[in-house]
Amino acid sequence: MADKKVTLSKSDRRKVLLRSYFLLASFNYERMQNGGVVFSMIPAIKKLYKNKEDRAAALKRHLEFFNTHPFMANPIFGVTLALEEDRANGAQIDDAAISGVKVGMMGPLAGVGDPVFWFTMRPILAAMGAALAVSGNVLGPILFYVIWNIMAWAVKWYGQEFGYRAGTKITDDASGGLLQKVTRGASMMGMFVIGALIQRWVTINFTPVISKVKLQSAQYIHWDKLPSGINGVKEALLQYNLGNGKALTPYKETTLQSNLDQLIPGLAALLLTFLCMWLLKKKVSPIVIIIGIFVVGVLAHVAGLL
Amino acid sequence: MNGIQMILVILVAFIVGCSSVMDQMETYQPLVACSLIGLVTGHLELGVMLGGQLQFIAMGWANVGAAMAPDASLAGIAAAIILIEGGQGEAGIGTAMGIAVPLAVAGLFLTMLVRTLTVGIAHIMDRKAEEANYRSIERWQFIGLSLQGLRVAIPAALLLAIPANLVRQGLESMPAWLTQGMTIGGGMVVAVGYAMVINMMASREVWPFFFLGFALAALHELTLISLGIIGVVLAILYLSLEGKGGNGSSNGGSSSDTGDPLGDILDDY
Structure with missing residues (x-):
């Protein structure tokens, strides 16, 4: 094992990494990401196998069904590269072993990648970017794009290198505690942030006025008794005291919304989310729910409720 | 255009x-x-x-x-x-x-x-x-x-x-x-997207984190970044304390290779 005839250099492995960005390019319903797998493996196949039969066999081997989280494909590729390298150097590794490793890893790793990247990292980074963007700040999209892609590159490259070094040992690790812990931790973190996002970004504002009370004379600003000119503005601002002083109008209006906010801020948003979850569990299509919410928004606005 | x-x-x-x-x-x-x-x-x-x-x-x-x-x-x-x-x-x-x-x-x-x-x-x-x-x-x-x-x-x-x-x-x-x-x-x-994510992730274990995030977000002094940090810290604390709790109840004995040097030191006391 000490002197291998052909080995995959770092630059070969980097070529595989760059190509893995095109993993889903020819995604199809029959074998999903298979075209992308073979496309990513081509630099390695060219390096490892010199005669036509071996190359054809390797190409066919990697055109089998494959589907996983795109970032998690890289550790699998790393293991596959290590196996292909051993095979090219004469080790007894048959097609079934290579397929077995790929198929065996793609499910569990997708189970890690989906919650960690799609449901934790992306919503969090996108929410931070979007929060800046809604006020027209160009940094919003730029920060999201740059941070995401640095993270993606690091995850893909180090994942692939880890897979390449660990070889088949990686499967022991995947079934062990660490990956499971990462997944659970990501779910906790994700749920925490989603709770926060619902409170902050689902906006429901009930407009109906519940009560209108005349305030006592000392509690509101008497606009007609203020000095004229800039001194009047100053006096009014002093009396208003950033909302902590006197009221601006002689009447105190309480809307349904302000009552709800005193109870639990964001309660309506929370209930709406639970309703959506329930509908989704009843197999109602998300698109139907989205269009339904737009219709409700328009109807409720016309009725003066929102 | x-x-x-x-x-x-x-x-x-x-x-x-x-x-x-x-x-x-x-x-x-x-x-x-x-x-x-x-x-x-x-x-x-x-x-x-x-x-x-x-x-x-x-x-x-x-x-x-x-x-x-x-x-x-x-x-x-x-x-x-x-x-x-x-x-x-x-x-x-x-x-x-x-x-x-x-x-x-x-x-x-x-x-x-x-x-x-x-x-x-x-x-x-x-x-x-x-x-x-x-x-x-x-x-x-x-x-x-x-x-x-x-x-x-x-x-x-x-x-x-x-x-x-x-x-x-x-x-x-x-x-x-x-x-x-x-x-x-x-x-x-917006709620529909969140509902989809929650349906994918929710388990009995993670629901308390959801409500904690919801309650803390009402404090508008906290930016999204600080909320993110709180979330990470809570998850790490939960997972590491959980490991310790398990060791304690099972009499500690065989926890030499937990891969957690700090935990091992604490166990040795």
Whole structure:
């Protein structure tokens, strides 16, 4: 094992990494990401196998069904590269072993990648970017794009290198505690942030006025008794005291919304989310729910409720 | 919009279409895609604002396994084109979002169509593999990708073909109650994305974290970044304390190789 005839250099492995960005390019319903797998493996196949039969066999081997989280494909590729390298150097590794490793890893790793990247990292980074963007700040999209892609590159490259070094040992690790812990931790973190996002970004504002009370004379600003000119503005601002002083109008209006906010801020948003979850569990299509919410928004606005 | 801008818009649409199927660099997320359309048409700020709003709706849309989410790419591109051609500025954002959602469904069907067409490509690749013709395999990989690019670029070109004043008239003929109502709907519709994410992640163990996040977010002094830090810290604390608790109840004895040096030191006391 000490002197291998052909080995995959770092630059070969980097070529595989760059190509893995095109993993889903020819995604199809029959074998999903298979075209992308073979496309990513081509630099390695060219390096490892010199005669036509071996190359054809390797190409066919990697055109089998494959589907996983795109970032998690890289550790699998790393293991596959290590196996292909051993095979090219004469080790007894048959097609079934290579397929077995790929198929065996793609499910569990997708189970890690989906919650960690799609449901934790992306919503969090996108929410931070979007929060800046809604006020027209160009940094919003730029920060999201740059941070995401640095993270993606690091995850893909180090994942692939880890897979390449660990070889088949990686499967022991995947079934062990660490990956499971990462997944659970990501779910906790994700749920925490989603709770926060619902409170902050689902906006429901009930407009109906519940009560209108005349305030006592000392509690509101008497606009007609203020000095004229800039001194009047100053006096009014002093009396208003950033909302902590006197009221601006002689009447105190309480809307349904302000009552709800005193109870639990964001309660309506929370209930709406639970309703959506329930509908989704009843197999109602998300698109139907989205269009339904737009219709409700328009109807409720016309009725003066929102 | 002049000729060069139209070509750039179609080019951006093509790239976004490619990105949406590859789903790694996330160029197709509305936050980025709408900003790009804004950039090439000279309405950067407007594009960024629309992108931010649409991003909140598309937050939970994710391709999991073979299941597919609504198509954020076509929705973002089309909404940005309509917003800019409509010339209503910020006031048009709510309407543009309302129009974008049905387009996300249309986009979904187009994606499914292309993903069915590419089954043919898989079979062509099989034949090329027999001949060890890797150049041809590479070419077909990019043909598959181009189909996905065209899936967004062609609808974008069709939208551009509609004269801008027609788009404007159409939007202006919409009554105020309708556009305001759609803006209100846009504020609520975000919940659907979150509901999708929660349904994927929720388990008995993680629900307390959800309510903690919800309660803490009401304190507006906390920025999203500080909330993120609190979330990470809580998850780490939970997982590490859980390990310790287990050791304690099972009499500690065999915890020498937990891979947690601090834990080992504490256990030795």
